[in-house]
Amino acid sequence: GQQVMQIPQYQHVQEGEDFTTYCNSSTTLSNIQWYKQRPGGHPVFLIQLVKSGEVKKQKRLTFQFGEAKKNSSLHITATQTTDVGTYFCAGGVRGGSYIPTFGRGTSLIVHP
C-alpha cells in the first residue's frame, strides 16, 4: 500500500535558525497536505499543494511539491518558539476514495 515517509523525526533548533522537513511517497500523489499538531493538541491544516512543482508561501513558511508529485518539503525561516510542534505531511491518491496517508511527522523543538 501507499507509504509516506518523513524525515527527520526530530529537529532541535535555536530560535532564529531555519528548519526543513521532507516528505516522500512511494506512489505518485494527487495532492499533498501539511498539518501542524501542537503538544497535546490535534492536527490543524496548514496548506494543500496540487500542481507538479508548486511552491506556496505563508509568511515564514514555504511549501514545495516535487515535479514528480512524489515528494514535498516544508521550510520555516527564522524559527520562533510559537513554531514548536509536530509537522505532518499527508498524501492523497485520487481514484476511488480519497484517503490522506500521513507521515510519521517531524517534531520541531525551538530553544530560546
Added chain:
Amino acid sequence: GAGVSQTPSNKVTEKGKYVELRCDPISGHTALYWYRQSLGQGPEFLIYFQGTGAADDSGLPNDRFFAVRPEGSVSTLKIQRTERGDSAVYLCASSGQGGTGELFFGEGSRLTVL
C-alpha cells in the same frame, strides 16, 4: 460554527470490555474519517465515510472494530473485546469538499485499556 466534536475525551477501560467513541462532524460535511494515533506516530487511517456509507474500511485492524454513520452526520466507532494494544488517541476528521480537501480534526478520544 462549532468544529468537530468527539466524546468522550478520555476513556479508561479494562481489557475485554466494549467501547464506543462518538464523533459529531462539522454540519454539512459529507466526508468523515476515523484515524488512530499512537505516541510519536502520525495518524493511522481506520475508516472513511461518504454520507451514510463506509466508502473505505480497509484501515480497520480486525473485526473487533466497527463504525457506523446511520444518518450521514454523527459517527460512532465501536471496539469489542478491547486489548491493551488498542490504547491510543482516536481522531475523527470531517471534510466538506467531497473528501478531497482540508480535514478538520476533533480533539480526539484518548482510549486507555488496562
